[in-house]
Amino acid sequence: MKFKNKLWLAALFLTLTGCNNFEEMNTDPARSSETQPEFLLASAEKRASDLMYDSYFNGRIGMELSQYWMGTDKTSDGRFLFTNEGLWSGLYAGPLMDLQEIQNYYDQHPQESNPHTLAVAEVLKAWLFHVLTDVYIDIPYSQALKGDDIPQPAFDKGKDVYAGLLASLKKQVDVLQNTASGAIRGDIIANGDPKQWVRIANALRIRIALRMADAQPAEAKTVIEEAVKNTLTSVSQDAFFPYNLTTTTNRFPYNDVERPLVEFAVTSTLVDYLKTVNDPRLPIYARPDETQGQYIGKVYGTEANAPTMIGLSKPGVVAYSGSAKGYMITYAEIAFAKAEAAARGMNVGPESAEALYQEAVKASLAQWGVTDAKVVATYLESVPYKAGNWKNVIGTQKWLALYMQGIQAWMERLRLDPKKPDGSILFINPASGSLDPDVTDVPKRLKYPSATRTNNAVNSQQATQSIGGDTQAIKNWWDIF
Secondary structure, eight states, X not given: OHHHHHHHHHHHHHHTOOXXXXXXXXXXXXXXXXXXXXXXXXXXXXXXXXXXXXIIIIIIIIHHHTTSEEESSOOSGXXXXXXXXXHHHHHHHTHHHHHHHHXXXXXXXXXXXXXXXXXXXXXXXXXXXXXXXXXXXXXXOTTTTOGGGSSXXXXXXXXXXXXXXXXXXXXXXXXXXXXOOOOOTTOSSSTTOHHHHHHHHHHHHHHHHHHTTTTSHHHHHHHHHHXXXXXXXXGGGOEEEEOOSSSGGGSOSSOOSSSOOOSEEEBHXXXXXXXXXXXXXXXXXXXXXXXXXXXXXXXXXXXXXXXXXXXXXXXXXXXXXXXXXXXXXXXXXXXXXXXXXXXXXXXXXXXXXXXXXXXXXXXXXXXXXXXXXXXHHHHXXXXXXXGGGHHHHHHHHHHHHTTTOHHHHHHHHHHHOOOOTTSOOOSOOOTTOOSOTTOSSXXXXXXXXXXXXXXXXXXXXXXXXXXXXXXXXXXXXXXXX
């Protein structure tokens, strides 16, 4: 059986296909010798990206809570009643366990240990644990992924998880920069380039530190000012999983290759704002409705129409493409982070906050294929930087730049709560009302999954008490405004 598993995974690795069957592999640390690290790394990257861009976790949760999309066939998610709890178990039992298996393998085969591969695995872990702690707050972290040794791990406080992630990422940067090592085999995201992984690790440090900038400004400042010295500097360095159309199992998780998908319409929140500023990304983010040939968004939080898509714009062709990029983190996000850091008085280089803001907008436009100099210049004139209003100016543009990265956009909405630059409301409450009695505007987190509350009852109950209750109204520790 071990021999067959190795041959099967090798074939999958070479073709980047068949990853949907990995769920049955590598869940027991005692079996780590069955699968070599390069296959585990490839599996983890694919499975992680598939979950980040899953039609439910991204489409129904992230894209709706960031008010990019609204369901048409099913609208309860846009009114905060979620029915799929699998993000938690999907990350822990899927890519995180694959990444832990790399360490387990090297523990059993120390002569094969590869510090750079281990460092990449830890960077990827940090990315995924950050998603988990932002979505749920207190989570299993220091005792997680121990298998039968610790079947019911304790929950770490969200603030402690942040500290652990930042310390780990700093350590991995040092390893990748200063340690000689063999090739990083199996890496699909950065093609085994340790220099790119340093840039990615520092980009994640910036993302994490900026998110806690209001709660721990001094600590955030220290991390950001160091990390900006060696991070992403162009759109060509964007970190993403490269989906393609060649095979069904390696297509972007949500696409219309085989059939038209009509589960979502773009929101009027998004469409109307893009129209207001004559944003050149409008025909990329949305497509004209099929009856009037116009861009018409669905009012967020309204019940289903009958028939559901008549007179409404679907998400753009790029959003449905089987070869869309599964972004992990982008230069545009880092450029906006630098602009905000400068606006907050941090030392991120000689450029002004305004110049960094303009660079960030350009980066987002370029990421989506808008590069015509005249078009870019005209657009920048319509969305000028205003120092006294930086939170709304940067916040709205960063929201636009994070399109398709639903969970990250939701978290940035919670952190900044931006309005339009003129001070008017950007995000609205569900038009037909919330289905969660605790939340009227937007959920601040997701509830712990029922399986976790049952199988790890004592620790999940302690976590519930620690954060102030297991409801969607509980704010994360960094969300202080």
